[in-house]
Amino acid sequence: MSEARVAGTPADPTPNLDRRSLLRNAAAVGLVALPGAGLLSACATSGSGDSGTSGGGKKTATNPLGVKEDAPLDVVIFNGGYGDKYATEAHEPLYKKEFPKATVKHEAVTDVGKTLQPRFSSGTSVPDVVDNSGSGLMDFGALVADGQMADLTPLWDAPSVDDPNKKVRDIVVPGTVDTGSFNGKPFVLYYVSTVFGLWYSGKLFKDKGWTVPTTWDDFLKLLDDIKKAGLTPFGYAGANAAYYMWNVILTSAAKIGGPDVLKAIDNLEDGAWTAPAVKQAATAWAEVGAKYTDKAFLGLKHTDVQLQQNQYKVALYPSGDWLPNEQSKDTPSDFQYQMMPTPSVTSSDKLPANAVRATAGEGFFVPAHAPNKAGGLEYLRQMLSKKGANEFTKLTKSPAVTVGSAEGVDLGPGVNSSQAALKAAGSNVFNIFFDGWYAELDKECRTATNELFFNGGTADAFCTRMQKKADAIKADSSVTKFHR
Structure with a gap:
C-alpha cells in the first residue's frame, strides 16, 4: 500500500x-x-x-x-x-x-x-x-x-x-x-x-454446498445462507484495513460504469465521486455492512479478522492474494483458500462479473x-x-x-x-491510482468507508464527503497532480 x-x-x-x-x-x-x-x-x-x-x-x-x-x-x-x-x-x-x-x-x-x-x-x-x-x-x-x-x-x-x-x-x-x-x-x-477479490475456504463452501455467485441477487442469497449457518457472512478489519473495503466498493463501481469511473476519480475530475456508478456501488455494499457483518470488526486489525476466517467464523474476506501466505501459520491444512471476483451489482454492468483489479x-x-x-x-x-x-x-x-x-x-x-x-x-x-498519488484522499476514503460499512452511513454521504476532499486536493496548488 x-x-x-x-x-x-x-x-x-x-x-x-x-x-x-x-x-x-x-x-x-x-x-x-x-x-x-x-x-x-x-x-x-x-x-x-x-x-x-x-x-x-x-x-x-x-x-x-x-x-x-x-x-x-x-x-x-x-x-x-x-x-x-x-x-x-x-x-x-x-x-x-x-x-x-x-x-x-x-x-x-x-x-x-x-x-x-x-x-x-x-x-x-x-x-x-x-x-x-x-x-x-x-x-x-x-x-x-x-x-x-x-x-x-x-x-x-x-x-x-x-x-x-x-x-x-x-x-x-x-x-x-x-x-x-x-x-x-x-x-x-x-x-x-x-490480484484482488473476495476470499473464502474451498473446504467450507464444498461442505456447505455453497456456490460462487456472479450476480448480486445470488450474492445476497449466499450471505443469507451463511448467516443462517451461524457464521459472519462478510468482514474486514476497520482498524487498519479499510483500504481492503474501499477497493471492493470501487471495484464494483468500475464494473457498473466501466473503468473510466476510476480514471475520473484518479484524475480528480469534477463530480467523479458522486457519479451514479459510485453511488450504486456504495449503496450495495452499505447493505452488506448493515446486515451481514460483525460491527466489532471496526476495532480489529486485519490479522484478527483473518484468523477468524481461518477458524471458520467468517466466510468472505476482501484482500489481495498475499493473504494465503500471510495466514499460512494459522490456516488449517485442508482450508483451501480460494478467490472469487466481486459479483455484478446490476444486470447492465459495463464490465463482466469476472473482471478484476x-x-x-x-x-x-x-x-x-x-x-x-x-x-x-x-x-x-x-x-x-x-x-x-x-x-x-x-x-x-x-x-x-x-x-x-x-x-x-x-x-x-x-x-x-x-x-x-x-x-x-x-x-x-x-487498477486504481489515487491512493498512490494522494495520501490524504486515501485516508479520507478509509474513514468514509468505515462510516458507510459499520456505522450506518449512506451512499450519498459517502460520495459527498469524498468529492469534497477530492475538490480540496484539486484546488491545493501545493499538491503535485498526477494524471492518466
Whole structure:
C-alpha cells in the first residue's frame, strides 16, 4: 500500500502511459504490474535528488553498476504478508555471493514510516534498499518530490544477471518499468503480482454446498445462507484495513460504469465521486455492512479478522492474494483458500462479473542519498534474476515480475485461484491510482468507508464527503497532480 501526496514543483500533467493498454498487455502474459496503495506520508527532508550510481567501484561485465566490493549494504524489509525470509534466504545471499567482502545489514520492520522517517529526516543513516510497504509505509510521491529516491534507469539499462545480452528491463513483465515511474522517470520497483477479490475456504463452501455467485441477487442469497449457518457472512478489519473495503466498493463501481469511473476519480475530475456508478456501488455494499457483518470488526486489525476466517467464523474476506501466505501459520491444512471476483451489482454492468483489479505490490526503492547506492541498485538486479525471482516465488507462493518466476513452483490453491481469475478476466482488468498519488484522499476514503460499512452511513454521504476532499486536493496548488 502506498501514497503520493506531495508538495513541490508541479508535475507534468501529461500521461506517460496508456495504462489500459498496459493492463491488457500485462494480462496477456499472466501478470498486471501497476502501483499499489498505502497510508502514511513521509517526513522527508528536501534533497538535491539523484545523480548517477555513486558506487565507488570499477564497472565491469560482472559488476555493471560499479559496486565497491567491500562497501556495506543496509537493507530494510517490510515484514508483512510475504515475511522476510525471501531476503535473508535468497536475495541477500545472492548479493553476498557476488560481493563476499561486503557486510549486509538486514532489518525487518512492521512500520516502515515510523522506523525510517527519523533516518530520512536526519539524513545520517539512510539505508541502501527499502521495501516500502504495509499500512505504515512512507509516501512515495513525497519522497520523489523531495529528491529522496534514486533514479532506477541505471538498473533497467544494466545487463541482466542471467543473460548479458538482455537488459534488466527486457526480462520483466511488460509495464513493470512504467508502473514505478513518476512523470516518465522510474523510481520504484514493484516486485510482486497482486490480484484482488473476495476470499473464502474451498473446504467450507464444498461442505456447505455453497456456490460462487456472479450476480448480486445470488450474492445476497449466499450471505443469507451463511448467516443462517451461524457464521459472519462478510468482514474486514476497520482498524487498519479499510483500504481492503474501499477497493471492493470501487471495484464494483468500475464494473457498473466501466473503468473510466476510476480514471475520473484518479484524475480528480469534477463530480467523479458522486457519479451514479459510485453511488450504486456504495449503496450495495452499505447493505452488506448493515446486515451481514460483525460491527466489532471496526476495532480489529486485519490479522484478527483473518484468523477468524481461518477458524471458520467468517466466510468472505476482501484482500489481495498475499493473504494465503500471510495466514499460512494459522490456516488449517485442508482450508483451501480460494478467490472469487466481486459479483455484478446490476444486470447492465459495463464490465463482466469476472473482471478484476490487478496490480503489483511491494514497492522497493533505493534512496538517492544512500551510502551504497550502486549496491542498492545491484541488490534489485539480483532480486530480478531468475534465481532471485524463483526463490521469492517458492518462499512466498506469489509470482515476482521477472518473466518465468513461477516456473516449477506450486503456488498453492489460493494463488492458483487468483491467477486463474486473472487469466479468465482477459482484457477486463483495471487498477486504481489515487491512493498512490494522494495520501490524504486515501485516508479520507478509509474513514468514509468505515462510516458507510459499520456505522450506518449512506451512499450519498459517502460520495459527498469524498468529492469534497477530492475538490480540496484539486484546488491545493501545493499538491503535485498526477494524471492518466
